[in-house]
Amino acid sequence: MLTVDYDLLGVGAGTKVIDVGCGAGRHTFEAFRRGADVIGFDQSVSDLNDVDEILQAMKEQGEVPASAKGEAVKGDALDLPYADGTFDCVIASEILEHVPADDKAISELVRVLKPGGSLAITVPRWLPEKICWVLSDEYHANEGGHIRIYRADELRDKVLAHGLTLTHTHHAHALHSPYWWLKCAVGTEKNSHPAVTAYHKLLVWDMMSRPWLTRTAEAALNPLIGKSVALYFRKPPAADA
Incomplete structure (x- = not known):
């Protein structure tokens, strides 16, 4: 990536x-x-x-x-x-x-x-990062x-x-921003959370297969929430x- x-x-x-x-x-x-x-x-x-x-x-x-x-x-x-x-x-x-x-x-x-x-x-x-910081200290406050x-x-x-x-x-x-918001909301170390696992599978599928649907969606969303x-x-x- x-x-x-x-x-x-x-x-x-x-x-x-x-x-x-x-x-x-x-x-x-x-x-x-x-x-x-x-x-x-x-x-x-x-x-x-x-x-x-x-x-x-x-x-x-x-x-x-x-x-x-x-x-x-x-x-x-x-x-x-x-x-x-x-x-x-x-x-x-x-x-x-x-x-x-x-x-x-x-x-x-x-x-x-x-x-x-x-x-x-x-x-x-700035904006996606700010949301992560608001949702979780664990996301950024570590060595x-x-x-x-x-x-x-x-x-x-x-x-x-x-x-x-x-x-x-x-x-x-852009597709990674909601993933990190989700992780920050449920706990950054809770990788086995069902919602986190499901979204991670989507990201892996997108990176490996690069389907038209997700590529088009990300291109449209990048100016907003990249x-x-x-x-x-x-x-x-x-x-x-």
């Missing part, structure tokens, strides 16, 4: 990509599949071990172009171990809401991006949980302050910086 639209980023063979806070690796794998030289970057060793294993399996099974390179790297998003202007594309999907020093994290994302490169940031959208709710214009302005240009925005995963907002930026070319 991708939140970032790769067609907007122009990721392809030879594109140097870093997926900061890659988690289980969904965006790392898509970049790899498209032929990029991608780094899945995270602080969780267990997640990175799984990501590395899948990257190797993808390569061995011929699911990626022969030239593509994939790597899993452990580190701190507040101190990325790369030189200025290393990457053509930087992705930070659903991580900034977890980071106390988000301004520092954004500064690092911009720093390692090449002039002319693209930055994609996604975070939970490593969400510490803030962004308004899209607030996040946009934090990035624009670094001299980048906003190129596109969209919302995603669970995530995605913002895309371009760093000025060197001559204009």
Whole structure:
């Protein structure tokens, strides 16, 4: 389940990509599949071990172009171990809401991006997230949980302050908003609740089969209750910086 639209980023063979806070690796794998030289970057060793294993399996099974390179790297998003202007594309999907020093994290994302490169940031959208917080403290008040709710214009302005240009925005995963509202209402740990189980089956069916009905419904609902907002930026070319 991708939140970032790769067609907007122009990721392809030879594109140097870093997926900061890659988690289980969904965006790392898509970049790899498209032929990029991608780094899945995270602080969780267990997640990175799984990501590395899948990257190797993808390569061995011929699911990626022969030239593509994939790597899993452990580190701190507040101190990325790369030189200025290393990457053509930087992705930070659903991580900034977890980071106390988000301004520092954004500064690092911009720093390692090449002039002319693209930055994609996604975070939970304000309204669906606010409803979750109202329904349940358990949803966010935990170690490593969400510490803030962004308004899209607030996040946009934090990035624009670094001299980048906003190129596109969209919302995603509208069908997931009611699922999380339901979980917050019954208890986030009650995964066996009949209503939660039934809705989860719907989401899995949607992700696996991608039927016309649910795809059309989500596209219509995304502007209203999309669970995530995605913002895309371009760093000025060197001559204009």
